[in-house]
Amino acid sequence: MHALNLGILAHVDAGKTSLTERLLHAAGVIDEIGSVDDGSTRTDSLALERRRGITIRSAVVSFALNGVTVNLLDTPGHPDFIAEVERVLNVLDGAVLVVSAVEGVQAQTRVLMRTLQRLCIPTLIFVNKVDRRGADGERVLRQIAGRLTPDAVAMAAVDGPGTRAARVTPYGAAGTGFTERLADLLTRHDDALLTAYVEDPSAVSYGRLRGELAAQTRRGLVHPVFFGSAVTGAGLETLRAGLTELLPAATGAADGPVSGTVFKVERGPAGEKIAYVRMFSGTVRTRDPLPFHGPGAPRRSPAKVTAISVFDRGAEPRRDAVAAGRIGKLWGLGDIRTGDGVGAAEAPGSRQHFAPPTLETVVVPRRPADRRALHLALTRLAEQDPLIGLRRDGSRGQTSLSLYGEVQKEVIEATLAEEFGVEADFHATTPLCIERPAGPGAAFEIIAEDPNPFLATVGLRVDPAPAGAGSDFRLEVELGSMPHAFVRAVEETVHETLRQGVYGWQVEDCTVTLTHSGYWARQSHAHGVFDKSMSSTSGDFRQLTPLVLMDALRRAGTRVYEPVHRFRLEIPADTLGPLSPLLARLHAVPRTQTVRDAECLLEGEIPVARVHELERRLPGLTRGEGVLECAFAGYQPVHGEVPVRARTDHDPLHRKEYLLKVVRRVAGRPEGG
Known part of the structure; x- marks a missing residue:
């Protein structure tokens, strides 16, 4: 059976975990659809995830669809956990990017889409929540074309949007408008198809257009857009059919050199390490001595694989081997870390795709007697997320962590208390300079x-x-x-x-x-x-x-540089006056300013250390209508007093x-x- 390693990605609250539940239910993996609000979803297994209603760590679950084994990877949507998403991208054959029909294209949606396009990962777009009040499919389509990609085409129509009775009708050969839009999109990337269509449109069959749609989608050139509701199930059958028709199956020779990537590490009940590995080539068998290495680092001494599980039809049965194209769990690799490659051959896609953490905080135990336990707990967390970047100062008894944001810090604090029984205090975050x-x-x-x-x-x-x-x-x-x-x-x-x-x-x-x-x-x-x-x-x-x-x-001589974000700020035009003094005080530098009707668009750079205050003050200064998007843009020289970091x-x-x-x-x- 062929395999498809599929990622579900989205801005937080767009409904990707609910979509995962619906897909699992349709495949017969679960009998009852779980709820994010009730904390009963299959992939949000951590108590902290269920309590907060957000995905923190990636999860894998498998189901069968049209003769294909789909390994579905649910990923976090909050930008503070972008490192989890990054590691999943390294193992995907295709992706579904979820967009809310109500909120539309959001900041994290754009970050994810840019990365998917840069890596040429075949991507379908699913516009979710068509049953919610305020759903507007046409508006979202315009946003997708303007903010994500012009190479998108709607695959269905929505009847009765914004109501529980919303229905999705897939387009077919009888839809003249659909075939024309499809031909217009596909001929942009295929000169032979363009020539044939110009000479005689009727000679280009609908079957040829669908075949070319699949080919161009698999090459990451075009992006079919599906509509539906993960809550009611509307439009899900059309999306399910599109997964196997339009996305490529995993490739790789089972008898080739062993090559794979570790995208997740967790601890079992007895404290043993369990490595989640996507195999790109070759086959790993129980009792095999398996070499592994960090990205760009020398290979470490091989370790013997003591047990293997392979994801299959909602279960994780023990197997004697895991082969190319599949995802497995390996036991026995005591020194393995998230991000490591396994085998003698270099795995594809091992480099980092997202910006590094740009904030740092110091963490100290509330009880001095917990100092050693805190260090052990943080070391365990760093196994799961190497970008935490532990930095220990033995003389002061302090450990510094690299972070993406305040929510990540809150989650780490709660994880230390709940999973390790260690209560810790975190200092204020500071920018991580270079x-x-x-x-x-x-x-x-x-x-x-x-x-x-x-x-x-x-x-x-x-x-x-x-x-x-x-x-x-x-x-x-x-x-x-x-x-x-x-x-x-x-x-x-x-x-x-x-x-x-x-x-x-x-x-x-x-x-x-x-x-x-x-x-x-x-x-x-x-x-x-x-x-x-x-x-x-x-x-x-x-x-x-x-x-x-x-x-x-x-x-x-060296010069210190602080991290800066590129910002995109949409505000009501009449709020620019009150907002401008705040931008100046935060050392934000607008580069472009565009006013259209009653809306003003500002783009520029702002120091990372100032973003949190801008996010906090923006709603009050823009009547709650301001929309801020930020993305790492690099570093700029520090002006004024040079910050000095304590040496360790x-x-x-x-x-x-x-x-x-x-x-x-x-x-x-x-x-x-």
Whole structure:
């Protein structure tokens, strides 16, 4: 049986979890449709999800449809949990983007659609809630064309919208207007079809148009729009038929090299790790030694798979193997983390698609005795969401977390209390800045020359790189000039040291080049005993590299940049006057301003640290009619006082204190050549 790994995505409250329930009920997986309000849905299994009525973690459930096994992945809709959505995108064959027929296209809807288009993920659009008061399918269609994509076509008509009796009638070959709209859309992307249609429209059959619609949808070129209600079931059969007709089945050779992606990690009843894996190629079997690795990181030692479950028809039966195209749960991989790739072959789509977290908060236990328990609990949460970005300050007994927003912070606080029994206090969120080199800078220290107490020679040069380039390590010394283990020690320590620059922030967009290297070869006495005091080790390079790199960064100079969002603000035109002083006070910079009738559209940039206050003040200044959309736009230089982040390392900026911490003896180095 073919498989389709399908994602359900939406802005919060558009009805994607209700749609999931309706699809499961129609497939016979559940006997009764659950309610988000009652906390009885199949995919919102966490107590916190049921109480809040929102999806926090992605969930997988399977059902059969027209001979295809559909693995349906329900995802969070709140922007604070966008990282969960990102990980699901890496494993999808297709997606359904849910839009409310009442609220229409919303901020998160646009973020999701842009990402789906960028990744060329075949996407159907489902306009939900046609039975709700205020539903307006035509208005939503115009919004889809104007705000999401012009390459969309309605697949059905809605009769009696806004009432419980709303019905959905699919378009067919008899609908002249539909075939004309379909032909107009499809001929934009196919010259041969355009030529045939221009020469003789009647010669292009409806069957050919439907076939071309499926082909272009699977290539991510066009987006069929369906209508319905997850509550009443109206329009659901048309959508169900479209899933298997228009979206592509999973591909991959079961006998190929093993390749997969871990998109979720959870703990079982006994505390064991369970990894959710989408297989792209090959087959993993029980008792197989399975290598795995983080994105762009070296492969770690293989671990033996002790058990496998495969999602199938609403259940998760134990199996001996999971093959390409399927989603399985693997036991036995003790060091596995969310985002890891498994197997010898690189899995597709392992890179990050959404912006990184731009806020940070400090969390401390309310009871000092819970310090260790808090650290363990946060480590467990970081297994599930690596973007939490734990940063521990042992001297202060504090741990910092990277966040997307205030709701995520509230959820983590509740999770710590409910799942781990740890009550914690969170400090106010602050923007997560970065540092960039202002220019080139270089430094080196030579073995056996003061003031270098280590048996290593390291020279490093730091050069600025284009914005968004990240950090890169290069060699300007011969590859065989010293053992590879020493070169690797320098490279790993460089990346570790760049996490805290001159002002304590992560250093980005730079190239670090190894310009000098040297070591003392392994020494031993006549009787063959190894003499460590006369031989270089990897530890010498790991301890010296931070001193050299920070010296080079200090000479290069760094500048601190704060994260900014691009905003799109729709307000009544007569409220622009009262709103403008607030925008100025929040350092928001409008770039464009358009007034149409009684509506004003503003677009520009605003510091991330100011977005929350704008969201809070906007309803009162716009009579509740203002609509704000924000998306990460990059970083801008900090103006005024430069924010300094407390260090959590041994502080290589202060040499004497650093040496006292990393070596017992900073002087009296043994003589040698």
